[in-house]
Every structure is written in C-alpha cells, then in structure tokens.
Amino acid sequence: MKKLVSVLSFFILVISVQSLSHAAEETPSIPYFGVGATVQEVIKGEYLVKTEGAKSEEGFVYSPPKPFQNERIKFQITLKGKGTVILKLEETNARGQYIKEKTMEVALTENWSTYEMTYTLESPTSQIDAMVTTKSQEKATFTFKNLQIIEE
Amino acid sequence: MYNFESVEFKTINGQLLIYLHIKEKPGIEEFGSEFFFNKEDTLKNKAIKYVKSQFPKLKVASIVVVAGTFLLTNIPMQKVEAHEADFNMSYLYFGNTSSYISQVDKTKGNLNLVSPSYFDLKTDGSLKLTTQFDTKFVSEMHNRGIKVVPFLSNHWDRTLGRSALANRDVLSTQIAEAIIKNNLDGVQVDIENTTEIDRTAYTDLVRLLREKLPANKEVSVAVAANPNGWTKGWHGSYDYKELAKYSSYLMIMAYDESYEGGPEGPVASINFVDRSIQYALKQGVPANKVVLGVPFYGRYWKEGASTSEGGAGISNTKVDEMLARYGGKVTFDEASKTPKATITIKSGDPTTTIAGKALSPGTYHIWFENNDSIREKLRLVHKYEIKGTGSWSLGQENASMWQYYKTWMSHDGVEVLPINPDQPKEQIGEIIPSTSTYTVKSGDTLWKIATEHNLTVSELKNLNSLTADVISLGQVLKVGNAASESTVLPKEQVGNNSTPTQITNYTVKSGDSIWKVATDHNMAVAELKNLNGLTTDIIMIGQELKVNSSGATSTSTTQQTVVTNPKANTPGAITAPTQEAVNPKTTPAPITKTTSTTATKTTTASTTTTKTAVTTTNSASTAKTTYSILKVGSKGSAVTNLQNKLIKTGIYKGEASGTFDTATKNAVIAFQKKYKLSADGIAGAITQAKLDSVVPSTAPVKNTTTPTTVAKTYAILKVGSKGTSVVNMQSKLIKLGIYKGKATGNYDTATKNAVIAFQKKYKLSADGIAGAATLGKLDTLVK
Numbered sequence: 001m002k003k004l005v006s007v008l009s010f011f012i013l014v015i016s017v018q019s020l021s022h023a024a025e026e027t028p029s030i031p032y033f034g035v036g037a038t039v040q041e042v043i044k045g046e047y048l049v050k051t052e053g054a055k056s057e058e059g060f061v062y063s064p065p066k067p068f069q070n071e072r073i074k075f076q077i078t079l080k081g082k083g084t085v086i087l088k089l090e091e092t093n094a095r096g097q098y099i100k101e102k103t104m105e106v107a108l109t110e111n112w113s114t115y116e117m118t119y120t121l122e123s124p125t126s127q128i129d130a131m132v133t134t135k136s137q138e139k140a141t142f143t144f145k146n147l148q149i150i151e152e
Numbered sequence: 153m154y155n156f157e158s159v160e161f162k163t164i165n166g167q168l169l170i171y172l173h174i175k176e177k178p179g180i181e182e183f184g185s186e187f188f189f190n191k192e193d194t195l196k197n198k199a200i201k202y203v204k205s206q207f208p209k210l211k212v213a214s215i216v217v218v219a220g221t222f223l224l225t226n227i228p229m230q231k232v233e234a235h236e237a238d239f240n241m242s243y244l245y246f247g248n249t250s251s252y253i254s255q256v257d258k259t260k261g262n263l264n265l266v267s268p269s270y271f272d273l274k275t276d277g278s279l280k281l282t283t284q285f286d287t288k289f290v291s292e293m294h295n296r297g298i299k300v301v302p303f304l305s306n307h308w309d310r311t312l313g314r315s316a317l318a319n320r321d322v323l324s325t326q327i328a329e330a331i332i333k334n335n336l337d338g339v340q341v342d343i344e345n346t347t348e349i350d351r352t353a354y355t356d357l358v359r360l361l362r363e364k365l366p367a368n369k370e371v372s373v374a375v376a377a378n379p380n381g382w383t384k385g386w387h388g389s390y391d392y393k394e395l396a397k398y399s400s401y402l403m404i405m406a407y408d409e410s411y412e413g414g415p416e417g418p419v420a421s422i423n424f425v426d427r428s429i430q431y432a433l434k435q436g437v438p439a440n441k442v443v444l445g446v447p448f449y450g451r452y453w454k455e456g457a458s459t460s461e462g463g464a465g466i467s468n469t470k471v472d473e474m475l476a477r478y479g480g481k482v483t484f485d486e487a488s489k490t491p492k493a494t495i496t497i498k499s500g501d502p503t504t505t506i507a508g509k510a511l512s513p514g515t516y517h518i519w520f521e522n523n524d525s526i527r528e529k530l531r532l533v534h535k536y537e538i539k540g541t542g543s544w545s546l547g548q549e550n551a552s553m554w555q556y557y558k559t560w561m562s563h564d565g566v567e568v569l570p571i572n573p574d575q576p577k578e579q580i581g582e583i584i585p586s587t588s589t590y591t592v593k594s595g596d597t598l599w600k601i602a603t604e605h606n607l608t609v610s611e612l613k614n615l616n617s618l619t620a621d622v623i624s625l626g627q628v629l630k631v632g633n634a635a636s637e638s639t640v641l642p643k644e645q646v647g648n649n650s651t652p653t654q655i656t657n658y659t660v661k662s663g664d665s666i667w668k669v670a671t672d673h674n675m676a677v678a679e680l681k682n683l684n685g686l687t688t689d690i691i692m693i694g695q696e697l698k699v700n701s702s703g704a705t706s707t708s709t710t711q712q713t714v715v716t717n718p719k720a721n722t723p724g725a726i727t728a729p730t731q732e733a734v735n736p737k738t739t740p741a742p743i744t745k746t747t748s749t750t751a752t753k754t755t756t757a758s759t760t761t762t763k764t765a766v767t768t769t770n771s772a773s774t775a776k777t778t779y780s781i782l783k784v785g786s787k788g789s790a791v792t793n794l795q796n797k798l799i800k801t802g803i804y805k806g807e808a809s810g811t812f813d814t815a816t817k818n819a820v821i822a823f824q825k826k827y828k829l830s831a832d833g834i835a836g837a838i839t840q841a842k843l844d845s846v847v848p849s850t851a852p853v854k855n856t857t858t859p860t861t862v863a864k865t866y867a868i869l870k871v872g873s874k875g876t877s878v879v880n881m882q883s884k885l886i887k888l889g890i891y892k893g894k895a896t897g898n899y900d901t902a903t904k905n906a907v908i909a910f911q912k913k914y915k916l917s918a919d920g921i922a923g924a925a926t927l928g929k930l931d932t933l934v935k
Contacts, residue, residue, distance in 0.1 A: 031311060033314040033315075033317075033318050034318065035349045035350075036352070057349075061314070061349055063310050063311055063314075065311060090347070090384075092347065092384075092385040092386065094413065095386070095408070095411055096344070096345045096347075096376070096385050096386025096387070097382070097385050097386065097387070098347075098382060098384035098385030098387075098388070099385075125413070127310065127345075129347060129349070131349070
C-alpha cells in the first residue's frame with residue numbers, strides 16, 4: 001500500500017511539474033509593448049512607461065486579441081504623469097492594411113484620471129492598435145492602469 | 153555615386169564600342185536624373201543599364217568606362233546581356249519529412265534552398281523549435297546540395313510578433329545557437345502583421361541576427377509586397393532598404409492581391425507583381441537582393457455567394473483534381489496573365505473537401521496559377537535582373553512545371569516565341585471530366601483500388617504521391633488515364649516489334665516552322681524536338697529532321713498507343729496531375745488485334761491521345777487508318793488536322809487551334825448533317841473517314857494557325873557546344889570554304905579556328921566564339 005502511495009505521489013508530482021512548466025510557457029507576458037520605450041509592471045495592474053526620447057510618438061501599444069462583434073468601440077484608460085500624451089486608435093483590416101486612425105491629446109496630471117475615446121470601426125473584422133505616445137521628442141515617464149477596449 | 157559626364161561612340165573592327173566618361177563627385181546632382189546612381193549599385197551594372205536605357209536599339213559590342221585617362225572597366229556586352237537567375241527557394245509547410253523529401257525531389261534539381269516551418273515563437277517571444285524539425289531532413293537536403301533555412305513565423309499573430317521584437321536580443325541569440333547546433337544554413341524572418349510602429353525594432357532584429365550568425369549562414373526576410381508604396385499598417389513594418397543591408401535577400405511575398413473575404417480576382421496579377429518588384433528597387437534594394445515570391449496556389453469564389461464567403465485558398469494541384477473530376481473551363485486572363493477555372497459541381501457529384509470544408513453544389517470561379525502564369529512572372533526576374541524566385545509553398549504546384557523551370561530561369565538569349573502549342577497550355581479551354589480518378593469508397597483498400605485499375609500498389613502510391621498506405625473515404629486518387637485500360641505492352645516490346653519504325657527524314661524548306669513541320673507530320677512539337685534532340689524551336693532551311701511518316705499521310709498500319717504509365721517522378725511523366733495531360737479521355741472502343749507503333753511516342757502530354765482501335769479504309773490507298781474520337785475538350789494535332797479539313801470544306805471558319813471548342817463542335821455537327829451522319833458533334837471514326845473522303849488527308853492542308861516564328865536570335869556557340877546549331881554553322885563554314893572538316897555538330901578547336909578565320913575575314917571580333925554577330929553574318933552569306 002505504501003509503495004502504491006509512493007508511486008501515485010510520484011505520478012502526481014510529475015503531472016504537476018508538467019502542468020506548471022506548460023503553464024509557464026504559455027503564460028502571456030505583458031501584452032503592452034514599448035515603442036521606443038520600456039513598459040514595466042510596477043504593482044499588479046499598474047504599468048510604468050519610460051520613453052527613450054529619441055523621437056516623438058514614443059510610448060506603448062496594445063492590440064486586443066479577440067475579434068470585435070460590432071463597429072462601435074471605446075478606448076478607456078487611466079493615466080497619471082507629466083506632460084502631454086496622445087491617445088491613438090489605429091485600425092488595420094484583417095490583412096494588415098492601414099484603414100484609419102483617431103487621436104486625442106491628453107494633458108497628464110499627478111493624479112489618476114480616466115480618459116475615453118470612442119471609435120467606429122470600418123469593419124468588425126478589423127484589427128486595432130491602442131497607443132499612448134508622447135506628442136513631441138522627450139524623455140517622458142507616465143503610468144497607466146485599467147486599459148480597456150470596450151464594445152458598445 | 154557615379155556620374156557619366158559624356159558618352160563617346162567608336163567603331164573598331166566593324167563593332168560599336170561605347171565609351172562612358174565618368175567623374176566621381178559625391179553629392180553633386182547637377183546632371184540629369186538619368187545620370188544619377190545610388191552608391192550601392194555597381195559601376196558595371198549601372199553602365200549596362202544606362203546604355204540599355206539610353207541606346208536600346210544599338211548593338212553594342214562593348215561598354216568601356218573611363219575616368220579621365222584611366223580605363224575603369226571594359227564590359228563585353230555579348231557576355232553580360234543575358235541575365236540568368238539560378239536561385240530558387242521554396243517554403244515547406246504542409247507535410248512531414250517524408251513528404252518534404254518527395255516534394256523536393258519532384259523539383260528536378262531546381263531548388264537551391266528550402267525553408268521549412270521549424271522556427272515558431274513562444275508567447276514570451278522566445279524561440280520554439282517546431283515538432284516538424286528533423287535532422288534527417290537537413291542531412292538529406294545537404295546531400296542534395298540544398299540549403300535548409302527555416303522561416304521564423306508568428307503566424308500572423310500581431311501580439312506574438314511584437315513579443316518577438318521586444319525580446320529580440322534573446323531571440324536572436326537563441327536562433328543563432330539553434331542554427332549552428334543543428335547544422336542549419338540560416339534563418340528567414342517571416343514575422344507578419346506588425347505595423348509601422350514596429351519598423352525600427354523589426355530591422356534591429358534582423359541586424360542582430362546578422363551580427364550573431366557566421367557569415368556563411370544566411371539571414372533573409374520575407375517582406376510584404378508593397379506595389380502601392382504604403383507606409384502604414386503591415387506594409388509599414390518593413391524598411392526595405394535597411395533590411396537589405398543586413399540580409400542576403402528580401403523575399404517579396406508578391407501574392408494575395410485578392411484574398412479571403414475580398415472580391416474575386418487573381419492572387420498575383422502581373423501588374424501587381426511588377427509593381428511590387430519596382431517598389432523594392434525604388435527603395436534602394438539592390439536587384440541581386442530581391443527574390444520574387446510566386447504563389448503555388450489560387451483562391452476560389454462560389455457564384456451567387458457573398459463576397460465575404462469567397463476567396464479561400466486552394467492549391468494548384470487541387471484545381472487540377474477538380475477539373476479532372478468535374479470538368480470545367482479554363483481561360484487565361486490576358487490582363488492579369490493568370491488562369492481562371494470555372495467549375496460546376498452538380499448535385500450528386502462526388503464531394504471535394506478543401507481545408508476541411510466540403511464544397512456544395514454550384515459554380516466556382518477559381519483564380520489560380522499554371523505554367524503559363526508562372527512563366528510570365530519569371531520573365532520579370534529577367535526584366536529586373538533580380539536574384540531569383542521563392543514559392544509558397546512546395547507541394548501545391550503542378551509538378552510538371554519543374555520540367556520547364558530551369559529553362560525559364562536561364563535566359564540564354566534564345567527566346568522562344570510564341571510558346572509552342574505543346575508546352576504548358578494544358579489547362580486552357582474546356583476540360584471534360586477525366587475518367588482517370590477514383591473516389592475512395594467504404595471498404596476500399598489501396599490494394600483493391602490498384603488491382604481494379606491494373607496497377608500495383610506501388611504504382612498507385614507513386615501516382616498519388618502517397619507516402620503511407622492510409623486512404624480516406626471520399627479521397628480522390630489518380631488511377632492512370634483511360635488509355636491504361638487498353639492493352640499495355642511491356643516496355644521491352646516497345647520498339648521491338650516487327651512493324652517497321654515509321655521514321656523518315658524531312659528537309660526543312662523555306663516557310664517551314666517547327667510547328668508546321670510537326671503538324672504536317674501529325675506530331676507534337678515536343679515530340680519532334682525530342683526525336684531530333686532539339687533544345688530550341690529554331691530550325692534552319694536545309695536541316696534534316698527525323699519525322700513520323702505516319703503523319704498527315706495515311707499509313708498502312710493500325711495503331712494502338714501504348715501508354716507505359718510512367719512513375720510520377722519520371723521526367724516527362726504524364727501521370728502527375730491528370731489534366732496536365734490535356735488529351736481527351738476517349739471512350740475505349742473494343743480492342744482489335746493491333747500492332748504497336750509507339751517507338752516515336754514521347755512523354756509529351758499531348759501525344760498520349762488514345763488511339764482507339766476503330767479501323768476504317770482509306771479510299772485512296774486502301775490502307776487502314778485509325779481515328780481518335782474527338783469531342784469538346786480534345787486537344788492536339790489530331791484536332792488541328794480535323795479543323796484544317798473542316799476549313800477545307802468551308803464549313804469551319806475558325807482557326808486550326810488544336811482545341812476542340814464549341815465552334816469546332818458546331819462545324820462538326822454541320823458537316824455531319826451535310827453528309828447525313830449522326831449529328832452529335834463528336835468526330836468519331838465515321839465522321840473523320842467521311843471527312844477524309846471529302847478532303848483527302850494527303851492533300852496539302854492549309855495552315856491557318858499562326859506558325860511559330862523562326863526566331864532570329866542565336867545561341868552563343870563556342871568550344872564545347874554541341875548540337876544542330878553547331879552542325880548548321882559548320883555546314884555554312886564549309887560552303888564558304890573556310891572550314892575543311894566535317895559538320896560533326898561538335899564545336900572543337902578546328903571549328904573555333906574556322907570561326908576565327910571567318911571573323912577576321914569579315915572584320916568581326918576574332919574571338920572564336922560564334923555569337924549573334926558571327927552567326928548573323930553567316931546567315932547573310934549562306935542562305
């Protein structure tokens with residue numbers, strides 16, 4: 001019986017390790033990518049963005065992974081920091097071809113503020129890049145949380 | 153930067169030389185744009201391009217580039233005017249090691265490099281070696297002298313692509329290590345669907361790879377075709393010029409012009425492809441770093457369905473399979489230089505499944521690629537003098553194409569125009585359903601199917617490129633052609649029977665073309681060329697050709713075509729995709745005692761028309777003549793003869809195109825009605841015999857089809873050259889009394905000396921090499 005328990009324990013351990021390693025491999029890293037900038041999760045759900053200052057329009061980008069159900073969407077994000085940033089939605093079709101974009105200028109504050117920008121897609125099959133970038137060439141630092149692309 | 157200050161013309165020994173005077177002055181743009189060159193371009197290439205563009209009609213012997221009093225380079229034009237491309241790569245995506253090797257071996261040595269799907273990405277942007285990776289495949293390819301350069305793919309996943317770019321430092325190290333460890337030959341970066349914001353990082357990944365890999369390992373990039381010069385979206389992610397700096401070449405994915413969910417149209421029209429190459433060159437990518445991507449697939453749309461439902465992909469081989477199964481019509485769209493098939497699936501027809509989707513009854517429009525369209529694309533390789541071709545993906549193509557690929561790629565100065573009728577025109581026109589496929593039913597086994605179709609299991613597997621014994625319900629298998637149901641003589645008997653070989657000699661006369669000679673002797677052009685060892689379509693007046701004497705004149709033997717059913721990988725095999733052999737599938741008639749006369753039958757598709765054993769008596773000679781059953785969809789010389797005879801009767805007003813189309817059918821019906829025959833539009837033995845009695849086949853037949861032009865271009869002949877071209881040249885030199893030897897067909901030293909003597913006599917460049925100038929001069933002296 002003891003031997004059986006040992007054998008079972010061994011198998012359970014093996015399965016657990018495999019599951020863990022598999023999970024580790026498949027765990028998505030941060031879905032926000034720096035554009036001439038670094039993106040770092042400072043505390044859970046809050047991300048710090050530091051631009052290099054090499055050129056304007058540095059910041060980060062996020063692409064919703066799932067296809068949309070309808071054309072009306074809303075880009076919502078909570079930000080804090082200094083200076084002015086640009087919120088931008090850029091639409092490409094399913095083949096990657098650029099369709100159009102919409103931008104909104106935001107003056108950051110030291111307190112958290114939530115911003116929204118509505119957008120009408122050319123087609124629900126389109127892909128969207130949601131970006132927050134600097135307006136001009138500068139070394140900027142800002143923090144964000146609660147980024148959402150909401151279908152209306 | 154090179155600026156040509158002035159151009160000087162000199163004639164030396166009767167040959168024109170162009171002197172380009174150059175002054176290096178970087179940054180100065182005071183000259184016209186035609187004098188401005190990018191610093192990446194070599195002086196030699198630019199000099200040639202400049203002369204070609206500015207003086208296209210001048211026959212220049214040499215270009216001499218001079219800087220002040222210094223001669224920088226002397227470019228003999230005869231040696232450089234012909235662009236040859238010898239780089240062909242292809243992607244391997246569908247299959248496994250075994251099928252990959254089989255696919256590669258069917259390319260007949262045309263590939264230098266294969267790119268399997270070995271490099272994927274983990275979600276964190278690190279390298280994942282796919283389960284397809286196999287060291288056996290790598291060594292098998294190396295044994296064949298083929299490089300293995302896996303492509304790194306994000307499978308269109310934008311986030312995954314960005315993960316890779318964000319992790320590029322680690323990723324590039326992992327890739328370099330994997331390449332070295334596994335004896336691979338490099339990597340092709342194929343990260344797609346990122347955008348202009350990723351442009352810098354993309355280029356940096358390629359730079360890192362170049363930096364970390366040894367010089368003998370390749371780094372290349374598959375780039376989006378950008379005929380419209382878009383700078384945003386996916387197209388904006390590729391900085392062509394910068395990428396080229398760190399790459400062996402850029403592979404332009406010049407396809408998907410029409411796409412899934414989009415309106416019906418070609419996958420890669422010639423204009424789209426042309427502009428895609430132009431874009432790369434305009435960006436400053438050196439021509440020798442541009443590889444043209446060619447699709448081996450098409451896309452289909454169902455009539456009446458919404459656009460969003462159409463445009464799914466279909467392999468070229470699947471199109472062939474559908475044409476064989478359902479019949480259909482293939483037209484060649486001249487504007488896009490691509491074929492379009494229209495296929496109707498009726499209710500109750502066998503089902504075709506593509507990518508897991510069963511096609512419902514209806515009419516389908518399929519834009520795909522065939523030999524003609526691919527050849528058109530390869531012309532652009534020469535037009536822009538780019539490195540070569542890539543193709544997506546191996547195994548989707550019609551394997552018969554590889555017979556011609558090398559010829560298309562080697563532009564040796566002998567352009568054969570028009571394309572001869574027996575070359576790949578195979579999928580044009582109306583195609584009747586082939587009887588040579590079999591749909592697997594419940595209870596079938598390979599052995600059962602093979603036995604029922606007079607094949608061995610091995611033959612059946614070869615015919616269908618099967619690597620395992622597994623078949624599935626509904627699968628369509630090729631089971632040979634209709635002729636295989638006839639009596640098949642063992643190979644040993646071919647040409648070893650008591651019937652005299654029906655070969656005679658024919659002397660080429662003024663006005664002859666290779667097409668005319670072939671047609672006059674009931675032969676295919678390819679057949680005639682094979683019989684005479686001709687590698688081009690050029691024939692000379694006075695040239696002796698072996699021809700089939702049982703051609704236009706009636707013969708004294710009864711024929712039965714022997715189809716030896718070659719293996720699929722046999723050069724010239726007709727077994728590969730069935731409708732590549734465009735012969736009509738005639739209904740086998742009861743077989744009478746026959747004698748084989750197939751010694752002159754070659755592997756050309758159009759020669760495989762089954763001669764049914766229906767015999768009739770020719771009133772003129774009392775000899776027995778056999779007739780193929782000709783009907784809509786039939787093609788080849790038998791149809792040409794039929795049409796010519798109908799033209800003679802005044803019933804048929806069209807051209808003798810060799811294709812039995814609706815107009816031909818109507819003419820046959822009119823003829824049948826006129827002579828009170830069964831007016832079914834099918835030209836069987838009775839109809840053709842009647843036609844022969846009205847228009848004797850021995851009478852000269854007016855050729856109404858545009859004959860193949862005897863090309864006035866010349867191959868360059870030199871020591872070591874062999875063949876009829878050499879014979880012709882030697883014969884002419886003999887006639888001029890310059891050459892005292894025999895016309896052996898071998899370009900030996902004695903021949904060279906004679907050529908030099910001739911060249912000196914006529915003040916040509918006396919190099920002993922017979923190029924266009926020498927052979928042209930010979931032609932003017934000896935008719």
